[in-house]
Amino acid sequence: xxDYDYDLFVVGAGxxxxxxxxxxxxxxxxxxxxxxxxxxxxxxxxGCVPKKLLVYASQFKDDFAAAAGFxxxxxxxxxxxxxxxxxxxxxxxxxxxxxxxxxxxxxxTVFNGKAQLLDAHTVAVAGEQCTAKRILLATGGWPFVPxxxxxxxxxxxxxxxxxxxxxxxxxIVGGGYIAVEFASILNGLGVDTTVCQRGEKLLxxxxxxxxxxxxxxxxxxxxxxxxxxDVLAIEANGTAFSVSLADGNTVITDLVMYATGRTPxxxxxxxxxxxxxxxxxxxxxxxxxxxxxxxSIYALGDVTDRVNLTPVAIAxxxxxxxxxxxxxxxxxxxxxxxxxxxxxxxxxxxxxxxxEAREKYPDIDIFKxxxxxxxxxxxxxxxxxxxxxxxxxxxxxxxGLHMIGADAPEIIQGMAVAMRAGATKAIFDSTIGxxxxxxxxxxxMTRKIP
Ligand code: NDP
Numbered sequence: 001x002x003d004y005d006y007d008l009f010v011v012g013a014g015x016x017x018x019x020x021x022x023x024x025x026x027x028x029x030x031x032x033x034x035x036x037x038x039x040x041x042x043x044x045x046x047g048c049v050p051k052k053l054l055v056y057a058s059q060f061k062d063d064f065a066a067a068a069g070f071x072x073x074x075x076x077x078x079x080x081x082x083x084x085x086x087x088x089x090x091x092x093x094x095x096x097x098x099x100x101x102x103x104x105x106x107x108x109t110v111f112n113g114k115a116q117l118l119d120a121h122t123v124a125v126a127g128e129q130c131t132a133k134r135i136l137l138a139t140g141g142w143p144f145v146p147x148x149x150x151x152x153x154x155x156x157x158x159x160x161x162x163x164x165x166x167x168x169x170x171x172i173v174g175g176g177y178i179a180v181e182f183a184s185i186l187n188g189l190g191v192d193t194t195v196c197q198r199g200e201k202l203l204x205x206x207x208x209x210x211x212x213x214x215x216x217x218x219x220x221x222x223x224x225x226x227x228x229x230d231v232l233a234i235e236a237n238g239t240a241f242s243v244s245l246a247d248g249n250t251v252i253t254d255l256v257m258y259a260t261g262r263t264p265x266x267x268x269x270x271x272x273x274x275x276x277x278x279x280x281x282x283x284x285x286x287x288x289x290x291x292x293x294x295x296s297i298y299a300l301g302d303v304t305d306r307v308n309l310t311p312v313a314i315a316x317x318x319x320x321x322x323x324x325x326x327x328x329x330x331x332x333x334x335x336x337x338x339x340x341x342x343x344x345x346x347x348x349x350x351x352x353x354x355x356e357a358r359e360k361y362p363d364i365d366i367f368k369x370x371x372x373x374x375x376x377x378x379x380x381x382x383x384x385x386x387x388x389x390x391x392x393x394x395x396x397x398x399x400g401l402h403m404i405g406a407d408a409p410e411i412i413q414g415m416a417v418a419m420r421a422g423a424t425k426a427i428f429d430s431t432i433g434x435x436x437x438x439x440x441x442x443x444x445m446t447r448k449i450p
Pocket of ligand 1: 146173174175176177178179181197198199203204259260261262307308309339340341342
């Protein structure tokens, strides 16, 4: 029997890699992990966590404006970007340390450096060579910027968390999660914000009503959205940038941010030389058990480019470690994964969109409601909440829930549990609401859309 240095060598200490490493080590496996940048990966350092802190910062302008309706007078409120970034950095460093501490507590050997796979069982990292029975790639993704003239002038979400100062004007290219979240953040912080989306709508894959509602809400808030908009070239023009569009127009702006998707971070680890199969986009191809075409090499999370969400990578890490090192093997169920977009208003969804439901089932009912949340009666804020429920008539089961409005992610998380439990519309209807909340609308929905 070959004696390896480790049972499992994990490359990448982001959400999925760290969960797999800790769980495997806690089951008694000898585990090592290598990280070239910061512990916690995208989520902790350049994604979910710092983004959400910026989202909170951006909401105060509206909250201050709303306060007057509730009797408050606020004078001289001002905002300081460097203070926000310094405070955010402190929180990120705290989380990095938590990740490292958990690895230490699990007795995972940590290497700081870029790992190179020399063969199917050997990794070179930080001047050492280690052998492992299994190697797991959990190296995440990286912002993708298409090849356009002037590409060197653009920033991506990676750069937005450490800008020295906020621009007066920004052009955000893209219309997905990152584009709309940053558009809301920057608009909330007072930046003159324009979104350039190549298609006809924002947020591909979301329910059409939600997509339309968001575009209208963002426009009302003063965000300019250019649909069917293709960038041809970007030129530096003093301290500003001149962005030429395919329709002949030009946008002058102080910063151009690209949010045009992310590419799996699979290059430069030696995978191609070993013959690990990658798809056209560079994603590592794995089977249902996260195994690549080389049996000792596994991959999970964003580097496999399937469901690119932090909680999914964590669930995958857990499932893999359980399957390999414990008696309990609980595969990840990819159905009904709830998701949220932290734009303004917030969006959250679980289950099928109306279009997907119509495609899949012959008979569905759609319930929809739009209302002014109670807070906005005094705040003077012109923003409603919209909720939509999709029911499969044969079984009466709720198969899709969509919401745009304050606290949508907090509300949909709970609803997702009910949906996974197979709740019917009758169960929703027989649930007593909590009054007065927005969430209670989901248990009192009667307005069927023809
Ligand atoms: P998305 O895939 O969500 O959106 C990419 C956007 O860029 C789309 O609007 C797409 O247009 C457009 N686009 C793609 N290629 C080009 C191109 N060559 N030229 C112009 N436009 C282009 O990617 P994001 O970068 O926004 O986010 C990456 C992923 O990160 C998300 O898919 C999500 O999985 C994850 N994420 C999750 C968050 C959350 O859970 N809240 C937050 C942030 C990110 P079109 O619609 O026409 O395809």
